[in-house]
Amino acid sequence: MSIRRPFNLNRRQVIRGILATTAFGVSSRLWTGCTPNTPSNPTSPASSTNSTSSTGSTGAVKQITMGFIYVGPKDDYGYNQAHALGKEGVAKLPWVKTVEQANVPETTEVQEAMRNMIEQDGCTVLFPTSFGYFDPHILKLAQEYPEVQFFHCGGLYEEGKHPKNVGSYYGYIDEAQYIAGIVAASTSKTGKLGFVAAKPIPQLIRNINSFTLGARSVNPKVTTQVIFTGDWSLPVKEAEAANSMIDQGVDVLTCHVDSPKVVMETAEKRGVFCSGYHANQANLAPKGYLTGAEWDWTNVYSKYAEMIRDGKTLMNGGIPHLVRGGLKDGFCKLSDYGQAVSEAAKKEAEAAKAKFMDGSMVIYKGEIKDNTGKTKIASAKEYKQQDPELEKMNWLVEGVIGSTSS
Known part of the structure; x- marks a missing residue:
């Protein structure tokens, strides 16, 4: 659902987010500027020690399974539809498989939905989109599944408090x-x-x-x-x-x-x-x-998919935990x-x-x-x-x- 409570951002967190927004511009190569401890070439020997390669021995890209959860119907002409359209857009990438579930309330039901996507559908990346999913539901599941990445629209990631496999994204609409x-x-x-x-x-x-x-x-x-x-x-x-x-x-x-x-x-x-x-x-x-x-979530979700394909994760520092952007970053449009x-x-x-x-x-x-x-x-x-x-x-x-x- 729409953002429901204020972000209490400190300046350090915002600066990190500013750097992160360049990632969603025209070229994903700009991500290297916001992760100084991550080598610019994710497939180089230097980077193989702290990232999981998404390619096999033949060089083929491994499939990434991404799950999307909405609090309302996918055809609401609003918030949920915007995310569903983003899901449809990223599903066009040949190495991405998507699953989705709509009309999931902000209760323990979303925990069950996430758990099923992970255990039954093989999702390694989840986008539970409603604001009320974040605390406690995403935070709880992230601790249970430390190898799965959870990206939430609007929730504020706090370093040292929240699991490292949780990220937040939102835009200057x-x-x-x-x-x-x-x-x-x-x-x-x-x-x-x-x-x-x-x-x-x-x-x-x-x-x-x-x-x-x-x-x-x-x-x-x-x-x-x-x-x-x-x-x-x-x-x-x-x-x-x-x-x-x-x-x-x-x-x-x-x-x-x-x-x-x-x-x-x-x-x-x-x-x-x-x-x-x-x-x-x-x-x-x-x-x-x-x-x-x-919103232009297709662009945002596709950039996330590209980074994950290249071996970057929230856990290894390749993907920032807090990401924001506007028109020029492709987060929204007219x-x-x-x-x-x-x-x-x-x-x-x-x-x-x-x-x-x-x-x-x-x-x-x-x-x-x-x-x-x-x-x-x-x-x-x-x-x-x-x-x-x-x-x-x-x-x-x-x-x-x-x-x-x-």
């Missing part, structure tokens, strides 16, 4: 939300945007703020109304929130809930625009869909523009995207005030994406109508 905000503001006729949100955790608040800052970069008078539903999957409340905001003049809706399906369909039914999240929801709103912030998006809007959006791709874009550059008028980032200050301060965000930017306590 608020970059895509910033661009989506530009498109939304450029398309809106009322200047009123709406955001249906689950819980006021830092990652979600960051999406609201980045969406709004993107919107106000093209129209400083735009506002974003926010309604928190209180949980990750509450379809009735999501529909009520969407309808309420439309009744108040909002003409572009977006969201951060597990399945955006209800919000997209409500917007289309009511004749307003919408912007997606997690996966592509364009077919749910063919007239009003503008764009969306999507949905295709819908039919309602003007050429001018596309031009503004593409200009911002180019800056993210070349690393010159800084979303949180002062002066930035919150929606109570208090300066949160001074004019001489800026926070880049990997800054730990952004992982603790608990305030809403100027232009957002709503409260984190709502």
Whole structure:
């Protein structure tokens, strides 16, 4: 499910994560820069002492069996579907075999699912994707199966506390939300945007703020109304929130809930625009869909597979335990523009995207005030994406109508 509790990252952990993100760029050779104790050539004699080769005596690549577990259905048009699409993508690699299980609750049932994948399916790599799987379930199984690698979306690996065969990955999807905000503001006729949100955790608040800052970069008078539903999957409340905001003049809706399906369909039914999240929801709103912030887990999972193929592991230091990345690292992407998006809007959006791709874009550059008028980032200050301060965000930017306590 969506990330449900804040990351309390210290600066050392973040720096390690920054280095790690280069691995998911265009070339996997960049991984050598973040593991100085691992030889750059994993097949050389020097590296054979601390890594397990994935090739046999004939040089053929051994098969890697990877397991994927989802808390909801694979066709939820949201968080679970995004990971399922990533699984389908990595399964196209000839040396990768995949197994998956959906609708697994965040209880001991996930332990049983992981155990079955290891013992019955022969999985040596697991991606249990829901946040609630991490503690205690993944941590417990990792101790039982020290040779199996467990990669979790969002959980924070703590060195010295957690098993060495556990890793964490997540992305700066608020970059895509910033661009989506530009498109939304450029398309809106009322200047009123709406955001249906689950819980006021830092990652979600960051999406609201980045969406709004993107919107106000093209129209400083735009506002974003926010309604928190209180949980990750509450379809009735999501529909009520969407309808309420439309009744108040909002003409572009977006969201951060597990399945955006209800919000997209409500917007289309009511004749307003919408912007997606997690996966592509364009077919749910063919007239009003503008764009969306999507995950690109195929890229991430494929890079992990390539490293494991080359003999790198969490245990031998070849794979970092904490990995983060954004648009230029291939962790996320923008949905295709819908039919309602003007050429001018596309031009503004593409200009911002180019800056993210070349690393010159800084979303949180002062002066930035919150929606109570208090300066949160001074004019001489800026926070880049990997800054730990952004992982603790608990305030809403100027232009957002709503409260984190709502």
